[in-house]
Amino acid sequence: MTPYRAIEWKNDRLILLDQRLLPHQTVYVTLRDAAGVAEAIQNMTIRGAPAIGAAAAYGLALEAVKPWPDARTMQEGLKVSGTALIAARPTAINLAWAVNRVLAVNQNPVITTPELLREKIVAEADAIANLEIANNIQIGLNALELWPQEVTFLHHCNTGALATVDYGTALGVIRAAHDHGKKVFVYVDETRPRLQGARLTAWELDQLGIPYKIIADGASGYVMRNCGVTAVTVGCDRVAANGDTANKIGTYNLAIVARAHQVPCYVVGPTSTVDLNTPNGAAIPIEERDPEEITKIGSQWLAPSGAPAFNPAFDITPAEYITGIITEQGIAAPPFEQSLREMVEKAQRNPVANGE
Amino acid sequence: MTPYRAIEWKNDRLILLDQRLLPHQTVYVTLRDAAGVAEAIQNMTIRGAPAIGAAAAYGLALEAVKPWPDARTMQEGLKVSGTALIAARPTAINLAWAVNRVLAVNQNPVITTPELLREKIVAEADAIANLEIANNIQIGLNALELWPQEVTFLHHCNTGALATVDYGTALGVIRAAHDHGKKVFVYVDETRPRLQGARLTAWELDQLGIPYKIIADGASGYVMRNCGVTAVTVGCDRVAANGDTANKIGTYNLAIVARAHQVPCYVVGPTSTVDLNTPNGAAIPIEERDPEEITKIGSQWLAPSGAPAFNPAFDITPAEYITGIITEQGIAAPPFEQSLREMVEKAQRNPVANGE
Numbered sequence: 001m002t003p004y005r006a007i008e009w010k011n012d013r014l015i016l017l018d019q020r021l022l023p024h025q026t027v028y029v030t031l032r033d034a035a036g037v038a039e040a041i042q043n044m045t046i047r048g049a050p051a052i053g054a055a056a057a058y059g060l061a062l063e064a065v066k067p068w069p070d071a072r073t074m075q076e077g078l079k080v081s082g083t084a085l086i087a088a089r090p091t092a093i094n095l096a097w098a099v100n101r102v103l104a105v106n107q108n109p110v111i112t113t114p115e116l117l118r119e120k121i122v123a124e125a126d127a128i129a130n131l132e133i134a135n136n137i138q139i140g141l142n143a144l145e146l147w148p149q150e151v152t153f154l155h156h157c158n159t160g161a162l163a164t165v166d167y168g169t170a171l172g173v174i175r176a177a178h179d180h181g182k183k184v185f186v187y188v189d190e191t192r193p194r195l196q197g198a199r200l201t202a203w204e205l206d207q208l209g210i211p212y213k214i215i216a217d218g219a220s221g222y223v224m225r226n227c228g229v230t231a232v233t234v235g236c237d238r239v240a241a242n243g244d245t246a247n248k249i250g251t252y253n254l255a256i257v258a259r260a261h262q263v264p265c266y267v268v269g270p271t272s273t274v275d276l277n278t279p280n281g282a283a284i285p286i287e288e289r290d291p292e293e294i295t296k297i298g299s300q301w302l303a304p305s306g307a308p309a310f311n312p313a314f315d316i317t318p319a320e321y322i323t324g325i326i327t328e329q330g331i332a333a334p335p336f337e338q339s340l341r342e343m344v345e346k347a348q349r350n351p352v353a354n355g356e
Numbered sequence: 357m358t359p360y361r362a363i364e365w366k367n368d369r370l371i372l373l374d375q376r377l378l379p380h381q382t383v384y385v386t387l388r389d390a391a392g393v394a395e396a397i398q399n400m401t402i403r404g405a406p407a408i409g410a411a412a413a414y415g416l417a418l419e420a421v422k423p424w425p426d427a428r429t430m431q432e433g434l435k436v437s438g439t440a441l442i443a444a445r446p447t448a449i450n451l452a453w454a455v456n457r458v459l460a461v462n463q464n465p466v467i468t469t470p471e472l473l474r475e476k477i478v479a480e481a482d483a484i485a486n487l488e489i490a491n492n493i494q495i496g497l498n499a500l501e502l503w504p505q506e507v508t509f510l511h512h513c514n515t516g517a518l519a520t521v522d523y524g525t526a527l528g529v530i531r532a533a534h535d536h537g538k539k540v541f542v543y544v545d546e547t548r549p550r551l552q553g554a555r556l557t558a559w560e561l562d563q564l565g566i567p568y569k570i571i572a573d574g575a576s577g578y579v580m581r582n583c584g585v586t587a588v589t590v591g592c593d594r595v596a597a598n599g600d601t602a603n604k605i606g607t608y609n610l611a612i613v614a615r616a617h618q619v620p621c622y623v624v625g626p627t628s629t630v631d632l633n634t635p636n637g638a639a640i641p642i643e644e645r646d647p648e649e650i651t652k653i654g655s656q657w658l659a660p661s662g663a664p665a666f667n668p669a670f671d672i673t674p675a676e677y678i679t680g681i682i683t684e685q686g687i688a689a690p691p692f693e694q695s696l697r698e699m700v701e702k703a704q705r706n707p708v709a710n711g712e
Contacts, residue, residue, distance in 0.1 A: 023660040187666070190650060190658070192548060192572040198651065198659040206660055214650055214665040216548040217574040218606025222671040225608075250574025252581075256616045257609050286578075294546060294570055295554065297653055302546070303554040304379040304562055309570040310543070315578040 002161040003207065006051050007058065007129065009122075012065040014058045016046045019162055023203035033066075034059040034081035041088040041095070044194070048163020049237045049273055050132045053094030056085040057125035060102045064121035068114040075117070078106045090285040091246050091314045092237035093275040098128050129165045131351060135270040135328035136167035140176025143268070143326045147177050151230045154220060154258075156189040157248035158200035159235035159268065170233040170268040171201060173326060178210050186212040187223050191250060193293040193311060217250050224261040232258045234317075236269040236325075243319030243336025244281030249312055255321035264323035271327045271347040274340050281316035289313045358517040359563065362407050363414065363485065365478075368421040370414045372402045375518055379559035389422075390415040390437035397444040397451070400550070404519025405593045405629055406488045409450030412441040413481035416458045420477035424470040431473070434462045446641040447602050447670045448593035449631040454484050485521045487707060491626040491684035492523035496532025499624070499682045503533050507586045510576060510614075512545040513604035514556035515591035515624065526589040526624040527557060529682060534566050542568040543579050547606060549649040549667065573606050580617040588614045592625040592681075599675030599692025600637030605668055611677035620679035627683045627703040630696050637672035645669045 004026075008015040014031040020043070021027050029045060031037050037059030040046050046055045063081045068074035082099045089095060105124045111117045153174050157163075160171035168175060178184045186205060191197035198214050205212045215223055223229060232254055238246040245251070245267050258265040278284055291309035295302055303309070325332040325339075329346040332339035360382075364371045370387040376399070377383050385401060387393050393415030396402050402411045419437045424430035438455045445451060461480045467473045509530050513519075516527035524531060534540045542561060547553035554570050561568045571579055579585060588610055594602040601607070601623050614621040634640055647665035651658055659665070681688040681695075685702040688695035 024657065189574075190548065192546065192574060195658055198663070202659045202663045206663070212664065214647075214659055214663055216605060216650055216667070217572070218545075218548060218609050219666070219668060219671070221608040221612060222605060222668050223666070225672075227666075249572060249578060252577040253574050253609060253613050256577060257612050260612045291570075294572055297656070297658070300653070300656075301380065302551055302653070303558045303570055307554070307558045307562070307570055308568065310575070310579070310583075311572070312575060312578050315575070316581075 002166050004161065005166065006046060006162045007054055007165055009058055009061065009126065009129070014055065014062055016040055016055065017162070018045050019047055019200060020045060023199055032062060034063050034085055037062065038085050038088040048158065049092035049094040049235065050164040050169065050270060051162070052089065052092060053098035053272065054129045054132055054165045056095050057098040057102050057128045059085050060099065060106070061122045061125040064118045071112055071114055071117050074114045075106050078121070079103060089287055091287050093278070094272055097272045101128060132165040132270065133167060136164055136169055136172045138328040139169060139268060139270065139326055140167070140172045142328070142330055143173040144176060144180055146231070146266070147182055148230065150183040151177055152185045152187070152228055154187045154189065154223065154229045154232045155201060156197065156234045156251055156254050157191045158196035158204070160201060160204040162200050162204060163235065169270070170235045171204060173233055173268050174210065175208060178208065184210055186210060187227070187229065188212050188214045189217050189220060189250065189254065190214050191248060192217055196248070220254055221257045221261070224257065224263050229263050232263055232265040233268055234265070236267050236273050237314055238278060238284050239267065239269065239274045239325060239340065240278040240280045240284060241276045241337060241340060242280045243322055243325065243334065243340060245317045245322060246281065246284045246286070246314045247317065249315050252315040252317045255317045259321050265321060266324050266326055267322050268326045271329055271343050274327070274344055276341065276344055281318060284316060286315070287313045358522050360517065361522065362402060362518045363410055363521055365414055365417065365482065370411065370418055372396055372411065373518070374401050375403055375556060376401060379555055388418060390419045390441055393418065394441050394444040403552070404514065405448035405450040405591065406520040406525065406626060407518070408445065408448060409454035409628065410485045410488055410521045412451050413454040413458050413484045415441050416455065416462070417478045417481040420474040427468055427470055427473055430470050431462050434477070435459060445643055447643050449634070450628055453628045457484060488521040488626065489523060492520055492525060492528045494684040495525060495624060495626065495682055496523070496528045498684070498686055499529040500532060500536055502587070503538055504586065506539040507533055508541045508543070508584055510543045510545065510579065510585045510588045511557060512553065512590045512607055512610050513547045514552035514560070516557060516560040518556050518560060519591065525626070526591045527560060529589055529624050530566065531564060534564065540566055542566060543583070543585065544568050544570045545573050545576060545606065545610065546570050547604060548573055552604070576610055577613045577617070580613065580619050585619050588619055588621040589624055590621070592623050592629050593670055594634060594640050595623065595625065595630045595681060595696065596634040596636045596640060597632045597693060597696060598636045599678055599681065599690065599696060601673045601678060602637065602640045602642070602670045603673065605671050608671040608673045611673045615677050621677060622680050622682055623678050624682045627685055627699050630683070630700055632697065632700055637674060640672060642671070643669045
């Protein structure tokens with residue numbers, strides 16, 4: 001599909017494309033245990049809600065392919081690793097969702113040998129990765145009806161193949177429009193502080209041959225007012241039952257600015273990102289990261305050295321600012337309490353949607 | 357006043373603090389002619405609407421202190437230099453305002469010798485610089501009534517002593533609150549792409565002993581929602597007759613986000629930034645700068661090398677998003693057509709306000 005993969009399972013090892021070094025260096029790291037995967041998630045070697053879910057599932061697979069004396073010891077060991085993986089980053093629900101799917105397989109009391117359990121665990125991690133890809137392709141198809149023949153997107157952060165297992169969510173929607181012959185242009189929010197837009201989305205759009213321009217995050221209002229933006233598309237790290245959405249810092253500002261210009265704002269993600277157990281945005285934990293992500297680039301200080309900064313990594317966009325939530329099961333519309341519940345129930349009946 | 361000066365006239369030379377190198381290096385450059393000043397304004401060695409106005413006035417003073425054969429030749433020469441200085445940057449009206457003040461002195465047909473004209477021109481440039489300082493101090497005093505005893509500001513770009521001749525406009529307002537014993541905290545928008553907030557405002561707040569934290573521009577909504585912001589304060593590069601305000605890119609987004617949180621948004625500047633000849637924001641030219649200001653830091657590419665970017669340096673905040681415009685003549689309130697006209701007329705009668 002895509003000529004690069006953020007995540008690959010090969011010879012009982014997990015290979016990750018180190019996203020901290022893109023777009024300047026293409027370096028792959030090989031991981032051998034769950035602790036290494038947890039660290040790679042924490043330090044953002046791998047990032048993007050669906051991608052860290054799949055990586056964490058493979059983190060348990062790495063534990064499963066180790067030698068274990070018996071099935072019970074193995075099951076206990078994997079439970080401990082699962083807890084550590086879930087704790088690596090708090091905001092994206094996909095992480096807990098994927099780990100809990102693997103742990104549910106791990107719990108199976110009928111399985112009596114490490115060999116059989118290993119096979120089931122690795123198969124479950126593969127199933128999660130393959131489900132992400134299938135869902136992303138379906139998401140792009142579901143969104144097609146929304147776009148005119150010439151469509152200008154404004155996109156925040158990175159939600160492409162790098163942020164998922166392949167294809168992408170919000171960027172997958174843009175890619176699907178391009179692949180289906182629409183004339184696509186993308187304004188790319190650079191997405192401070194970690195510049196996922198300027199570094200990763202621009203790099204992916206280059207690979208895909210989709211024309212774009214990078215803008216400062218603060219320029220989105222100017223662009224909407226003067227440059228004809230059809231829609232804002234963003235990913236999501238957790239969607240609460242009422243539609244409130246946690247996503248990369250800056251999404252909330254962008255959604256407010258879109259509303260002021262009557263530009264529709266679409267949240268894009270698989271139903272695995274919808275957490276019906278989280279009633280609303282206030283219940284979503286927001287990760288605060290190192291202030292030096294703002295005040296330094298590499299070893300270079302941007303601000304006076306040691307200057308204080310405040311670095312929430314995510315924000316909550318209240319449901320009222322969201323036009324629709326595009327999932328593999330269809331496009332959820334307000335009121336989201338009802339439409340999201342329907343999407344999740346459809347996904348339980350029919351995990352891989354097929355454009356019904 | 358402030359232990360650093362962005363602009364100093366000394367021994368018939370103009371000395372500028374090179375703001376491109378702050379906060380890491382404190383380097384002063386000495387300029388000897390108007391062409392050098394125009395270049396320093398264009399490449400942002402000196403920036404900030406009031407500062408570039410004063411620098412341009414001194415640019416004409418540099419021409420005036422050259423040897424001239426007669427007054428008529430000198431007057432023609434200064435007119436040519438004035439035109440070049442005004443063309444250095446298009447958006448801030450202070451540049452044209454200051455140059456035209458000096459050119460009005462230059463026009464004087466009664467002056468018959470280069471020596472006398474030189475004296476008048478240098479005196480006018482000094483008067484402009486001194487007026488800026490006096491106005492800034494008065495602006496800070498005028499604003500005091502707006503702030504409670506504990507006040508948290510959110511500030512965009514840099515509007516301190518570096519952006520003016522001394523003291524500052526929007527940052528002067530913050531400084532005055534601090535100097536008058538209020539408990540002040542400042543959230544500092546880093547202000548991409550040129551990071552005037554992270555580089556310059558943080559540096560000035562360090563010098564002044566005012567506590568602050570730098571935030572990514574996209575985090576302002578999160579901060580307003582969660583951290584108790586009293587007011588947004590921003591400077592201005594040109595205020596149209598109806599109150600529409602051109603200021604550093606990102607100001608418009610910030611004003612929209614402030615409105616969504618019922619946080620007041622104050623524009624701060626001297627009446628020389630109000631241009632009654634510009635009816636509204638649509639009539640203000642917006643400078644577009646090099647895309648590499650977004651895609652590179654120094655020689656280091658942030659994005660894929662050569663990635664396209666769109667870099668408008670300013671945006672227009674419509675008057676409807678502005679709570680008040682704080683000038684040395686008082687605080688203009690909506691409807692701005694009327695209140696701004698009154699402020700400008702007061703300034704014509706009484707150039708240096710004194711807290712009447």
